[in-house]
Amino acid sequence: MNVADQITEVAKLFPHKRSVVATDGKDRFGKYRYVHYTFEQLESKINQFSNALVDVGVKKGDKALLFVKPCLDFSALVFALFKVGAVPVLIDPGMGRKPFLRALESCGPRIMIGIPKAHVLRRLFPKVFKSVEIYLNYGNKSFLGAKSILALSSNKSQSFESVEVEANELGAILFTSGGTGRPKGVEYTHDIFISQTKALKEEFKLTKEDVDCPGFPLFAMFTLSMGMTSCIPDMDPSRPSEACPKSLEKIIKDQSVTFAAGSPAIWKNLGEYCVSENILLPTLRSLVMFGAPISIELHELFSKALPNGDTFTPYGATESLPVANAMGSAVLERKEQIRSGKGVYLGRPLSSVDVKVIADVEEAIESISDIKELPNNEIGEFLVKSRTTTKGYYQMPEKTKLAKVYDGESVWHRMGDVGHKDEDGNLWFLGRKAHKIVHEEKSHYSISIESIFNQHPEVEKSALISKEVPSIAIQRKDASISLTKAQANLFLNELLEIGKKYGHTKDFEQFYLCSKFPVDVRHNIKIDRKRLGEMKLERLR
Template identity: 35%
Template sequence: MKSVIGRETSIGQRGDERVNIASRLADSAATYPNKPAVILAARGGRAARVVTFAELDREATAYAAGLRRIGLQAGMRVIVMVKPGPEFFALTFALFRVGAIPVLIDPGMGRKNLAQCLAGVRARAFIGIPLAHVFRLMHATAFRDLRVKVTVGRRLFWAGVTLADIRDADCQSFIPADTRATDPAAILFTSGSTGPAKGVIYEHGMFAAQVDYLARHYQYAPEETDLATFPLFALFDAALGMTAVIPDMDASRPGTADPRKILDAIETHECTHMFGSPALLTNLARHCVANNVRISGLRRIITCGAPAPARLLRSLTECAPNASIHTPYGATECLPITDISADEILRDTAKKTANGGGVCVGRPLPGMAVRVIDISDEPIRDESAMPLARPGAIGEIVAHGPTTTREYFDAPVATQRAKIPASDGGVWHRMGDVGWIDDNGRVWFCGRKAHRVQTADGVMFSVPCEQVFLSHPGVARVALVGVGPIGAQRPVLCVEVAKSASGDRGALTRELLAIAAKFEHTRVIRDVLYHPSFPVDVRHNAKIRREDLAIWAAGKLRA
C-alpha cells in the first residue's frame, strides 16, 4: 500500500514564459482552416450552423478588437452569460486575446446564489444574452461596478451595445495582450456541491497544461469530432483542433437531455468523441439498451463529475462497442489528476468496489502527484507539515502538478484551507475528498470529506458504504447521511428506488438491512428512508447533495 504517488514531466510552463491560451485557436486555424470548429446542431426547425476554424479565429479577433475599442483592458474581469455556440467560443477566446478575465458560472445554481457569487467578483464588464441582462437589472446592486455592457442578440431597454455593434471587421492590426504563464486567464466557479460556490483563478499556463494533458493522454486524431455536452470542456476542442458539436439540450441540466437528440447529433455529425456526465450517459445508455441501438462511430467516451457505477459502464460498453471509456478524476481546482478505463474497472476493480473498497479512479497522469494525508479540517502550513496517512489507510486526498490552481478569487480563508504551499513554489490542492492508494499506485475515491458520518463507534465514509447496496435490483441510488451531533451521528441510508422495483417498502428495507449486516463497515446502519428523487448538483446533475438529504432525513426521523 502507498500514500504517495506521482512523477514529474515536461508539461507546464515557467511563470515568466509568454503564454496566451488564445494562441491555440490560432494554431488550429492555421492547421485546419476549413475544418468545422463549431457545429450548432439543428433545433427548433432551424438547420445546423457550421463555423470553420478560420472563421472562428477571425470572429475572435474581430470581437477582441471591438472589445478593446470600447474599453476592455488586460486584467479586467468580465462576466460572460452566453449560451453554448459559436458566439460563446469566439467571445471567450476574444477575451483571452485582450488579456481580460472571463468569469464563467453555472446559471442553474439559482438566482440568489448566482447574484451573490457574481457580486463578489466586482466585474467591470458584462456580456450576455437578453435574458441575462434582465437578470442583471433585477439584481442591480450586485453589478454596481459595471462599466461595459454588451448584449449578444437584440438589446431592449437597457444601456450598452450589441455584439454586432462592436465587431471590428478591420482587425488585421490587432495585437493580442502580452500575457505570461502565471497571468490570470479566467475565473471559473465551482459547482457549490458541498458549500458555497467559489471562484477559481485559472492562469494561461494552467489552461495550456490542461490542453497538453488531454492531447497526450487521449491521443486525439486530426479528424476527430466531439459531442460537446459540457460548455467549459468544449472550449478545449478549439485549442485541440477538434470539431465541437453542440447538441440540442439544456447544458445547465444535462440529466434532462433527450437521448434521441443526443443520438441524432452523434450520427448526423459523425462524432468520434463524447464527454458527458453520468446522469446524461445513464439516460442515453438506458435508451440504447431498451431500443437495441449501437453507437458504432464513437471511439472514446469520457465521463466525470461523480463516480460512474459499474452497471453504467457495462451498458456503455454494450451500446458503444468501439469506444474506449474513461473516468478521469479531478476538480475545478485541479483537472485532470488521474484516469482509468472502463475495461480496467470492470476487469479488476468493480468487485472490490461492490464490497466496500471505494471507487477506483486510476493512476496519476505524468507530472501529477497525489498524496493521502490524515484527515483534518484545519489549514496546513506547508508541504513539510502534511501528515501522511499510513499506507492503505483512508485519508484526505491532495494533488499537485501543472494544472493545480493557486487560489480562489478574493477568498483568503478558503484559499488557506484548501491550498498547501509546495517546496517547488507551487501548491498542493486539498481535494475535499477522502480515499486511499493501492499497491498498484491507483487512487480509490471514498467520498467527500464533508460527507463522512462521525458516529460514536467511528467514522463511516459515504462511497464505500453506499456501493454495497447498489447490487440490489430495487435500488437506483443510495446516499449515507449522518443525523445528530458530530461524534454521535446516527447513520441513515437514504434510498431512491428503481422504477422496476415492487411497492413493498417493508420487504426492501429488510433486504437492505440484511446487506448492511454482511459488512463490518455498514452493520451499524439501522435506519432506511425512501426519497422520491435525490437532490443533485447543478453542473453535472450527478453529485448527490447529501447535505440536503441529511436535513430531510432529520425531519423524517423526528416525525
C-alpha cells in the first residue's frame, strides 16, 4: 500500500472535514486569522502536485529533496512525492551547515523542491547539488531557473492514481540529528510509515475527532492519515526553543487542540507561561514530548496547566519508533527514584515492540544468537524489534552493520542507549552509550550521575565530562562563572555533600562552570557534549 492512499481513503469518508489549518496573519484586534484545506481539497492538491511532478519528469524511485517550511501545502507536497513513487529526502536544516551539506551530498537526489532561500544555497554550493536534475521553486514564480511548482500544478487534473509500491520498497530517507556522530540517512519503507501511524493511533487512542498541533512538522503526516485535523503552529520548527508561548496558547484554544507533539524546548516555554499567568488548557488531552529526556519540573508544570490531560514521553529513535511510552503522572509517581539516579522512566514497551537489554559491546553483532541478554535491573544496551524498525542506513553499510542484529528475516536495532528493565517490565534510560565514561574499570552513566547534582537549587543543569578523571560541568541558574572565593568554596562543598549521599557519585571531586551549555540543533535541549568537551571551562575551586 502506498502511504498516500491513506489520505485518499480519509477524503472519501470525510470530504468536508478540515484537514490542514494554518495561520494567515492577524486582524486589527490581534487575533489570528486562519485558512484551511478540507480533506477533499487536500486530496485534490496532492493529485495536482502529483500530475505536475510526473509532467516535469519525476519517476518512481527518484530521490527528492524537500526544503519547504510548514504551510498548507507542506503535507500535500510530501504525500504527492509518495504518490508518484518518489523518495522524499528529509534533512533538518537546523543541524548545522557542514553536516547538513554532507548529508545532502551523500544521498544523491535527482529532484529538489524548495523555497527561494534553498535555491540560493544551491547556487552557493553547486558541487553539493550536482546530482539534482529537476529544480522546482515553492513560490508563485520561477526563481533562479527553478520553475514554480504552484504555477505548474494550478491547472492540472485533480485525479491521480498512486504508483504501486512493495511493502519493503524504499519510501523515504530521514536523517538522524547526528548528536553522537555524523548524521545518517535512515531508510524508511511505506510499510513502516503505515505501521507507525497504526501504533501511534492505538497508543494515544486517537480518533478523527481529535485536533493536532504538530511542533515537529512531519508528525502531521501521521495524524492526517488518521483523519485528524492538523493545525500548524506559528513558529520556526528549526528553532523550537524560540517558540512564542502566547501564540501557542492562542492556537490551542482557538482550534480546540486535543493532541500536541514536539520538542520539550517548545513546551517548556508554554508550561512556564501558563503557570505564571494562571492559564489552563482544558481541551489538550495529550501533550507529547520527545527528542530529549524530560525533566520532572516540566511534567509538574503541565500537571497544573492540563486539567483534563496529561503529558506523555514516547521513547524511540528515527531508526525505530515508538518503542515505549510513559505518562507524566506515572513519571511523577517515581520522581524520588529518578532524582536518586535510577534513570529516566520510559514506561513499558508497546505491545507490538520487543525489547531486550543486552551486554554492552563495541563490535558488531551479526546474529541474535550472538547476543548476551541481561536479567532485570542489570545495565546494558537496549535492543528493539517491531514493524517500525528500519533495516539500514542509506549507502552506509558499515554503520548498518554496527547498528543491526539479524534474526532470520527480521532485524533488531541497537538503540545506542544504555539502561535497564525493572521487575515490572518498565524501561529506565541511563544515557547514550557514547556518553558513558569508564574510569578504573568503573562505568559512569550520564543521566544517573547528572540527576544527583541537578538536585542543587542553584544548578540549572549538569553534564558528565571526561577530564583527567570523570568530572561534572555545571550550568548555574544565574549563568555565573565568576564567583567570589567564598561563593565558590560554599558551592563546591555543597556539591560534594550531595554527591557523597549516593554510592555512584561519592567519588566525584572535580567540577567546572559553564555559563550556558551548547545544545543540539534539532530539539534545542539535548546537551551537545562534543562541543561542551571542547570548550574551555572554569574549574570550581
